[in-house]
Amino acid sequence: MSVPGNHQSLFVTTRWTVVCDAARGGDTDAAEALGSLFGAYWQPLYRYARRLGRTAEDAEDLVQGFFAHLLENAGLRLVDRGKGRFRAFLLGALKNYMANEWQREHRQKRGGFATHLSIDWRSAETGIDPADTRSPDRLYDRDWAVALLDKVLDDMSREEVDFERWKPFLSISSAQLPYGEIVAQFGLSEGAARVAVHRLRKRYRHRLREEIARTLAGDGEVEEEMRALFAALAG
Numbered sequence: 645m646s647v648p649g650n651h652q653s654l655f656v657t658t659r660w661t662v663v664c665d666a667a668r669g670g671d672t673d674a675a676e677a678l679g680s681l682f683g684a685y686w687q688p689l690y691r692y693a694r695r696l697g698r699t700a701e702d703a704e705d706l707v708q709g710f711f712a713h714l715l716e717n718a719g720l721r722l723v724d725r726g727k728g729r730f731r732a733f734l735l736g737a738l739k740n741y742m743a744n745e746w747q748r749e750h751r752q753k754r755g756g757f758a759t760h761l762s763i764d765w766r767s768a769e770t771g772i773d774p775a776d777t778r779s780p781d782r783l784y785d786r787d788w789a790v791a792l793l794d795k796v797l798d799d800m801s802r803e804e805v806d807f808e809r810w811k812p813f814l815s816i817s818s819a820q821l822p823y824g825e826i827v828a829q830f831g832l833s834e835g836a837a838r839v840a841v842h843r844l845r846k847r848y849r850h851r852l853r854e855e856i857a858r859t860l861a862g863d864g865e866v867e868e869e870m871r872a873l874f875a876a877l878a879g
Contacts, residue, residue, distance in 0.1 A: 660730065660861050667720035675715060682711050684795045687768045688731075688787035689738055694772050695780040704765045710741045729869065730859040731788045735781070782876070789873035792859075796851045810844055 662681065665674035686707055693703035714720055714737065771787060797814075801807045809829070813821060826837040856873070857866050 663720065663730070663733075666715075679711075679715060682714075683763070685731075685734070685788065685791050686711070686763060687771065687791055688784050689734060690765065690768045691772055691787050692735065692738070692780050692784045693742075694769075695783060700765070700769065706742065707738075710738055713741060729861075729865075731785070735784055782879075785873070785876040786879075789876045792855055792873065793852070796848070796855050800848065800851060804847075810840075813841055814845065814848055 662674050662677045666678045689710070690703050690707045693706050694700065698706060771790075776783065797811065801811070804810075813826065816822070821841060823834050823837050823841075826832065826841065827834055830837065830840070832840065853866055853870070856869050857863055860866065860869055
């Protein structure tokens, strides 16, 4: 399984550094990086708005207007990096925007964010279950965790040769891994197959920790955030 020698991440600094740079204004690279970050994590916010009873059209307007509001720096002026989690910052900022800004701004903003990113709004509808009685805030954490895992897998798929063929083995417990299937599919010895899966999982864990770290104020919170996100996925 071929892996690029030097992994070049989308952001070479933490997400909060990107946010703070964008908040100061005048940093085009930071604004573009922030837009790319929104592109990876917009679905949890859209689904949050839908679960509060917004129509699909209004939720789309809302998220577009919110992102445009932030990208224009209006929503970043009071950013406090000490708040810790980027997911918490985004949700809190969205709630504030919904309460104070959206009714005034959304008609002017409609379609504005689409100029920054190409987003398939309909794809977010598949994750909304009207029968799910959990709170929108709790489901937001779950959706955030799913979006984070999806981003890590998408990044690895783009950067590693044959990753799509190996990816299914990430979701199988170690005790149930079908090494015979791996041997037949990839033409490896069983020993080589075990080493390949071990290295795959090690890279995945590293990339996951790396992605989580970029959504936090400090590296010391990574383990706690990982536990929180996996708890959100489980419950």
